[in-house]
Amino acid sequence: MSDIVLLTSIIFTPTIGSIVLLLFHPKSEESMKNWGLFVTAVTFVLTLFLLKDFDSTQAGMQFTSTIPWIPHWGVNYQLGVDGISLPLVLLTSLISMLAMMASWSITKQVKGYLMLFLLLETGMLGVFMALDFFLFYVFWEVMLLPMYFLIGIWGGPRKEYAAIKFFLYTLVGGVLMFIAMLMFYFGSADSSQGILPTFDLLRLAEIGQGLVPGVTFSPTVQSIAFVLLFIGFAIKLPSLPFHTWLPDAHVEAPTPISMILAGVLLKMGGYGILRIAFPLCPYGAQWGAYALVLIGVVSILYGAFAAMAQTDFKRLVAYSSVSHMGYVLVGMAVWTIGADGVTVGRDYWVQGMNAAMFQMLGHGISSAGMFFIVGVIYDRVHHRDLNKFGGLAGLMPLYTGFAAGLFFAGLGLPGLCGFIGEVFVTLSAWNYSKLLAVFVASGVILTAGYILWTIQRVFFGPEYKGPHPEALTQMNGREIAIASVLLFFAVVLGVFPNTMFSLMGASMEQLVSAMDIGYQNAVQTVNDIQTTMLK
Numbered sequence: 438m439s440d441i442v443l444l445t446s447i448i449f450t451p452t453i454g455s456i457v458l459l460l461f462h463p464k465s466e467e468s469m470k471n472w473g474l475f476v477t478a479v480t481f482v483l484t485l486f487l488l489k490d491f492d493s494t495q496a497g498m499q500f501t502s503t504i505p506w507i508p509h510w511g512v513n514y515q516l517g518v519d520g521i522s523l524p525l526v527l528l529t530s531l532i533s534m535l536a537m538m539a540s541w542s543i544t545k546q547v548k549g550y551l552m553l554f555l556l557l558e559t560g561m562l563g564v565f566m567a568l569d570f571f572l573f574y575v576f577w578e579v580m581l582l583p584m585y586f587l588i589g590i591w592g593g594p595r596k597e598y599a600a601i602k603f604f605l606y607t608l609v610g611g612v613l614m615f616i617a618m619l620m621f622y623f624g625s626a627d628s629s630q631g632i633l634p635t636f637d638l639l640r641l642a643e644i645g646q647g648l649v650p651g652v653t654f655s656p657t658v659q660s661i662a663f664v665l666l667f668i669g670f671a672i673k674l675p676s677l678p679f680h681t682w683l684p685d686a687h688v689e690a691p692t693p694i695s696m697i698l699a700g701v702l703l704k705m706g707g708y709g710i711l712r713i714a715f716p717l718c719p720y721g722a723q724w725g726a727y728a729l730v731l732i733g734v735v736s737i738l739y740g741a742f743a744a745m746a747q748t749d750f751k752r753l754v755a756y757s758s759v760s761h762m763g764y765v766l767v768g769m770a771v772w773t774i775g776a777d778g779v780t781v782g783r784d785y786w787v788q789g790m791n792a793a794m795f796q797m798l799g800h801g802i803s804s805a806g807m808f809f810i811v812g813v814i815y816d817r818v819h820h821r822d823l824n825k826f827g828g829l830a831g832l833m834p835l836y837t838g839f840a841a842g843l844f845f846a847g848l849g850l851p852g853l854c855g856f857i858g859e860v861f862v863t864l865s866a867w868n869y870s871k872l873l874a875v876f877v878a879s880g881v882i883l884t885a886g887y888i889l890w891t892i893q894r895v896f897f898g899p900e901y902k903g904p905h906p907e908a909l910t911q912m913n914g915r916e917i918a919i920a921s922v923l924l925f926f927a928v929v930l931g932v933f934p935n936t937m938f939s940l941m942g943a944s945m946e947q948l949v950s951a952m953d954i955g956y957q958n959a960v961q962t963v964n965d966i967q968t969t970m971l972k
Contacts, residue, residue: 441502444516447483447526448562451476451533455555458548466547470540473551477534477558484530491523493940496947498568498639506572511622511635515569520944521711521794522565524937525704528801529565531926532700533558535919536693539809542816543591543691550591554693557583561701565708570618570636573713577614580702581607584694592689599682599689606682610669614709617665620658621645621717627652642716646951647958656720656959663721666714667729674706676736676766680759687755692812695751699758700805704797707765711794715769716948719955722772729770730869734876736763741883745890750814750821753891754807757847760880761800761855767877768793768862771869772952780953782868789865790945791938796858798937799846799930803855806843806923810836813916814895817908825903826895832909837896839912839920846927848888849881854930 454476461469491499501517518526536554543550560583563576581604589600621641626634630651635641645654654662672679683703687695715722740760747753768789773781780786813836814829815821830837846853849860859881867874901909912920930937 439502440500441504441516443483443487444500444502444518444566447480447487447530448516448559448566450480450483451555451558451562455552455559458552458555461548463548466544469547469551470537473540473555474534474537476555477530477537480558480562481530481534484527487518487523488527491518491940493520494943496520496943501568503568506569510571511633511637512571513569513637514572515637516566517568518566520941521948522708524794524798524940525565525701525708526562528704528798529558529561529701531922532696532801532805533561535805535809535922536696536700538915538919539693539696539812540691541915542812543693545591550587553583553587557587557697561697561705564705568638570621570638570641570713572636573638574611574615574618577705578611580705581611584698584702587694588686588690591691591694594689595685596689599685602682603686606672606679610672610679613665614669617662617669620662620665621654624654624658625652638713638717642951645717646719646955647962648954653958653962654717656724656963659718659721659959660724661721663714663718663725666718667710667725670706670709670714671732671766672706673709674703674762674766675759676706676732676763677739677759680736680740683759684752684755687758687808688749688751692808692815695808695812696805699754699808700801703758703762703804704801707762707769707793707797710769711790711948715952716955719952720959722770722952723774723956726770726772730767730866730873733763733766733770734873736760736766737877737880738763738883741880741887745883745887748823750823750826750891750895751808751811752821753823753887754804754811757807757884757887758800758804760884761796761804761847761859763880764796764859764862764877765793765800767866767873768796768858771865773869774956780949783949783953785865785868787945787949788861789869790949791941792858792861792865794941794945795930795934795937796862799854799858799927802923802926802930803843803846803853806920806927807847809919809923810840810843813912813920817910818903818905820903822903823891823894826901827898828896828900829909830896832901833911835917836912839917839924840896841892842924843920843927844888844892846924846931848885850931852928852931854927856931857934 498517504514506512506514560580567573585604744756771789849855866877
């Protein structure tokens with residue numbers, strides 16, 4: 438199978454599956470759900486073929502393919518993966534398959550739900566594989582409408598409000614990204630030398646790093662574009678103060694969509710920073726590094742305190758995502774430049790970047806698991822009030838065991854997926870700022886506080902005193918399968934973290950080196966301008 442066929446098959450198999458659903462009778466709901474599960478399973482298997490042929494020792498893009506799409510404007514259908522994008526492609530296909538398994542609780546307009554779900558998966562996979570900025574933007578926007586309808590039609594009592602809020606926040610971020618994209622597109626051309634504008638992300642990264650003779654992005658352009666890109670991606674991450682759409686969207690979304698939101702969509706913000714904002718704007722990234730670390734620290738603490746204050750089980754998990762994704766931002770931004778313009782503690786920054794990436798993967802597993810656990814109990818008793826739970830350990834022992842394992846993964850217990858990312862982000866932050874590292878470490882303590890308190894209130898203590906006590910039945914086979922897979926990967930990533938570090942290591946080293954070169958070239962440009970002005 439050729440590279441272009443494999444990558445295209447991974448992206449558009451869900452779309453083909455969505456179209457085939459039109460042939461099903463509207464009342465054959467079980468058959469449609471089985472078909473949706475089959476399509477997501479095939480997509481997952483195709484990503485495993487990608488993993489099998491991936492060479493982790495190579496830092497650059499692999500499986501690259503380029504086909505002219507809109508030649509007049511230099512737009513190409515350009516795909517590829519490296520050590521940064523491949524783990525997220527695997528995470529997307531896995532969580533999508535598990536979320537589809539969790540969709541058996543959907544009983545309203547099943548055909549429309551499944552079609553939108555599969556279109557959403559195409560958009561997510563396309564974002565992680567696109568190497569053309571215009572194509573990246575198209576896939577980014579493709580996700581918007583399916584998610585809007587999935588929340589707005591199949592959500593909870595305030596679904597319209599949550600869906601509109603999600604739509605507006607994401608739309609604003611997309612507009613800012615679009616402005617930055619145009620800045621890069623027109624800035625990549627030089628008519629006097631016959632250099633045409635381009636949307637090629639690899640080419641734009643070389644220009645941003647000052648490696649293309651005759652054309653460059655000035656430090657001012659990089660700084661402005663970085664702010665625009667960061668806001669656009671921070672909305673999706675989410676970071677303070679752009680996070681307020683997330684709790685509402687999570688609370689109102691059906692369980693499978695909450696799994697997708699937490700497990701995949703939030704990772705697109707971090708990926709966008711790594712794939713676009715950092716390599717295209719190395720000067721802007723260094724210029725804003727301290728602000729990014731500070732925003733990450735505040736997000737960690739705010740998300741933890743906000744989670745501790747919640748009485749809604751699902752809202753608590755939603756705010757925990759704000760806290761956990763703060764570690765991602767801290768790990769990516771601990772870039773220290775000495776007086777001579779040389780990166781100080783380079784190994785710590787590489788460690789921080791790898792830890793941030795691992796945190797995205799670990800959080801993708803643990804947060805999807807926590808939302809699924811909440812969904813299992815909500816489907817039975819139809820409420821999420823923590824003050825009305827209690828004593829579930831005696832009534833649902835198997836459910837309690839899965840819940841404890843997945844919530845401990847979110848807590849960061851050693852041996853589970855949440856531990857590795859948080860610890861190495863904290864270690865890398867110590868080299869950057871000891872004071873900020875102390876605050877980062879305190880987030881681990883706060884997380885343990887609200888997770889343990891939640892487990893105590895829900896599973897132990899007094900007997901259950903909420904509505905529908907007769908519905909507290911054991912997990913069925915489908916629910917056990919979903920929880921087992923999530924807990925399995927939580928353990929595997931926690932015990933064998935090198936399974937992911939080995940994939941991403943070479944690509945992260947290359948990214949750090951490129952940003953070092955790009956920053957030094959930008960500083961040299963500033964010095965040359967100042968020298969010219971003085972003369």
